[in-house]
Amino acid sequence: MSSTELSAPFTGPPASRGAKRAALVLAVACLLAAAGLLAIGVPGALADEHAFRTASPCAAGRGGRDGDCLWTTGARIDHVRRETAKRSPVFWVYVVESDGHATRTSLRGTPSQVPGARPGARIEVTYWRGQIRTVDLGQGPRYTKADPREDHRPLLAAALGLLPFAPVLWWGWYWVGRRPRSRRAGAWQLVVPLFGGLSLMLLGPLAALSTPSVGRAFAVFGAAAAAVALVCAVVALFLRWRQRGDDTIALAPAALTGERHFAGAVLGDVPYAGGGGTLVVAPGYLATTPDPTAAAFRNEAPGTLRALRVRPLYWTDPQGRPDFRGRGLVLECEDAGTAVLIATHRKHMPLVLGALRRPQAPEEPGGGSGDADAGAADAGDADAGGAHGAAGTAGGPSRS
Incomplete structure (x- = not known):
């Protein structure tokens, strides 16, 4: 059974409509403020400067x-x-x-x-x-400080700073709201546009304060916007290319010789999920506990829990999934058809895999399932051979 066929699929937290609306209103307000500065504030300051420069003594x-x-x-x-x-x-x-x-x-x-x-x-x-x-x-x-010359510069700087801030703000909240519907939404999708917008928020005012005219400031700002957009596009394409294909992470199970405990969580519609922030592992044994020392209050996972694959953290993971500062991994499992996630630090994931690895059943005299099938065929007893073969492939006893 694949991870996409499990019951009770996980979905992320619902997007906050109030936050999205507030971000949209604020972004529109920034655009309107920038438009007002460019349409009224800057031309008015330039007109005052011209009137002052051409004024004659009374x-x-x-x-x-x-x-x-x-x-x-x-x-x-x-x-x-x-x-x-x-x-x-x-x-x-x-x-x-x-x-x-x-x-x-x-x-x-x-x-x-x-x-x-x-x-x-x-x-x-x-x-x-x-x-x-x-x-x-x-x-x-x-x-004096009341000199009206070049009063347009701070107004122009504010306008050129607000212009990129509005789309950055809107994109940030749009991405946060859309993120729960995209399981492979990467942080780069937020960071790259944010980097571009913040760069323009700095370059715009710098152009306004350092160039001799409004036209030159817009020319510099336009060139900077084109350069930043090109760099961000190249970086985004490269990161998207890296994210293509299957994201399963190949990890070898660790050979456990004793009991270990470390930070982690089990998530899913199972009785042993949400039992605390500590995982306890041993050969053929996995439990959760709220006790950081793992001395008490253990909630053991049954032997029906089966590991499927290790993958990166998804934004669609349920709330409560630890992040481990971006260094966590998630083990997708299934327990009798129910989806289960085990999240822990990447350095501890091999220990979890080792705990869920089923011990090999000792071979029975006669050579296991293949010999049993062959013996059953020779004896003509198909039912006995089938039962013997199932016992050879069952994978050993379940965990206590």
């Missing part, structure tokens, strides 16, 4: 802090305060302008790195659309 007596022209006024530094919560050095400059208006602006660096940034110093500040954009400390204009 005419005498006109303009103001909120105008579209560059409005400059004198001010005095009241005090400075360094911002310690940021990774890049930033400090605040508190000023009192010539009309008595008190405000503050932030500059990159530290006060010691910026000559003239000291209390009591006379400076000039330039407003554009309600914020101080430059500060003149006597050595020429110095742009």
